[in-house]
Amino acid sequence: MDNRDNPSPFTWPGGKYNLRKHILPHIQGSLMSPFLGGGAIELLHAQAGCDVVGFDVDECLIRSWTELLADAKGFVEQVRSYIPISRSIYKQLFDRMPYISGPEHWIVNRYCFSGLMGHSGGTSKGGSYLDSKLRKLETFESSIRVGLGSFEDTIPAYPDHFLYVDPPYVDQGFYRHHIIDHTLLRDLLREREGWLLSYADHPLVRSLYAGCHIEALTARHFRADRGRSPRVELLIRP
Numbered sequence: 001m002d003n004r005d006n007p008s009p010f011t012w013p014g015g016k017y018n019l020r021k022h023i024l025p026h027i028q029g030s031l032m033s034p035f036l037g038g039g040a041i042e043l044l045h046a047q048a049g050c051d052v053v054g055f056d057v058d059e060c061l062i063r064s065w066t067e068l069l070a071d072a073k074g075f076v077e078q079v080r081s082y083i084p085i086s087r088s089i090y091k092q093l094f095d096r097m098p099y100i101s102g103p104e105h106w107i108v109n110r111y112c113f114s115g116l117m118g119h120s121g122g123t124s125k126g127g128s129y130l131d132s133k134l135r136k137l138e139t140f141e142s143s144i145r146v147g148l149g150s151f152e153d154t155i156p157a158y159p160d161h162f163l164y165v166d167p168p169y170v171d172q173g174f175y176r177h178h179i180i181d182h183t184l185l186r187d188l189l190r191e192r193e194g195w196l197l198s199y200a201d202h203p204l205v206r207s208l209y210a211g212c213h214i215e216a217l218t219a220r221h222f223r224a225d226r227g228r229s230p231r232v233e234l235l236i237r238p
């Protein structure tokens with residue numbers, strides 16, 4: 001599988017691009033995504049001509065999405081104004097979070113290992129690597145709509161949309177916002193029919209969704225993870 005075709009403008013931990021062949025066939029019609037993150041699945045569904053709306057509670061991320069969707073060229077111009085991006089510029093931007101602009105957030109996101117902001121202090125990748133990323137970003141466009149919001153408000157606001165739900169995993173602290181009420185999420189989904197949920201395997205998840213259809217995807221399903229410790233990702237539907 002080739003990550004170069006990943007349409008997401010962000011490097012987001014837990015990104016589901018590598019699972020697209022397993023996820024996309026389940027998604028039908030208008031889509032609402034309450035945990036947008038890097039949004040690769042959502043962008044691919046929008047490319048197929050479908051209505052897609054996505055939300056996330058991370059205000060820096062949503063600011064970045066909003067500003068990029070409104071004016072990709074202007075967004076990239078602002079990123080370029082920081083080049084060469086030194087470690088100290090990176091640190092200044094990181095320390096100002098969440099009070100940074102969309103392009104500044106993109107820099108913080110793309111300049112740290114695997115999108116785990118602040119965990120590595122930034123990669124030294126620049127030059128042609130950055131140039132090719134920016135050339136791609138300059139032409140970014142999508143019909144996807146995005147907004148800031150938490151799942152307990154956004155899910156009920158879209159009663160007729162199919163839901164693709166990719167919450168923070170149980171017991172993993174990857175994100176700026178990573179603690180959610182997993183039982184409340186189950187209760188909201190229990191009231192509806194059209195949804196697909198992806199989760200890292202965990203006993204709590206298996207017990208919350210006992211009675212639902214649970215498909216376990218192992219490392220052989222996402223070859224990009226070869227060499228890392230085996231993990232199991234669950235795809236859950238009613």
Ligand SMILES: C[S@@+](CC[C@H](N)C(=O)[O-])C[C@H]1O[C@@H](n2cnc3c(N)ncnc32)[C@H](O)[C@@H]1O
Pocket residue numbers: 012013014015016017034035036037038039040041055056057058149150151152166167168169175176177178179180
């Ligand atoms: C597993 S990630 C989503 C990854 C995404 N599907 C992708 O492919 O990049 C989970 C996301 O949930 C967001 N999040 C955390 N708490 C939330 C909440 N209460 N409501 C909405 N989003 C939340 C995090 O900011 C994070 O972006």
